[in-house]
Amino acid sequence: MRAISGLWRWRRNPLRRATDLAEAWAGLVALLLLLVVAPVVGSATGHAAQGALQQAVREQHDTRRLVTATVIRALDRSPLDADPEAASGRELRTRVVADWTAPDGTTHRGAVLAALETPHRGDHFTLWTDLHGGPAARPLDSATATTHAVLAGIGAALLTAGLVEGARRLAVWRMVRRRYARWDRAWERAGPDWGRTGTGS
Incomplete structure (x- = not known):
């Protein structure tokens, strides 16, 4: 929600910087990935694990x-x-x-x-x-296999969510570092005596 409110807040703000808008977009993209990609990855992993584990259950009961x-x-x-x-x-x-x-x-x-x-x-x-x-x-029983498959799906979804959030934080961190670097360069251009008394500024 902060991503959506951030985009709305910076929509027509005259103080908006490009990095402010980029941070808001990064948050919105991360939110959409968390809501869509993480559940899909978790579901796909759970289904794949369920198929493999149930096959193992059948093989073990046969042998x-x-x-x-x-x-x-x-x-x-x-x-x-x-x-x-x-x-x-x-x-x-x-x-x-x-x-x-x-x-x-x-x-x-x-x-x-x-x-x-x-x-x-x-x-x-x-x-x-x-x-x-x-x-x-x-031999492994079917209920235990299903439990393991569900846990694998949940783990995959959480891992995906963690990777998305980590990528978002890394992107924002890099944007903030670049912003601070630009501020430092602007202060250097203003001169070492800027704001001191008696320097004529």
Whole structure:
């Protein structure tokens, strides 16, 4: 709004300088870019991220299976044994040696994280694996992918707005510097004794 009021104020003002009008126009252009370009960039980025993330969701759900594993023995518990893929990030998991059958029918044994507080031999738990039976991270769900896409769109819009505002401030700063330089040159032309008593001015 300051840009529009600036243009209106300087419209017929006899004290208007070219830089005053240029600053007002820079503000108006920046405002229009903020209102039009930033939302378009954010929306385009969000749509692109949504497409890529939903494709990743489909691929992960196609290549990962939930199987039932059986505890052979528990390993030492580490305070760092938390599932990074869990929604809260605080789901405590215990490291165990377990047996499981892969989707292709082969049997596997290895150290994995189980959602069991006190695992005992023979306890069952679910485990995500790839199609060949190797332990895999939990597949990304559609809602989380959408959230990430929305955040990417918002981030892109904010970054665009920041770049536009930064460009406007840089342009105004350069105009002000040139204005001050012109004032300095005008003062130099007026002479070093201008305004002093006894110099005849």
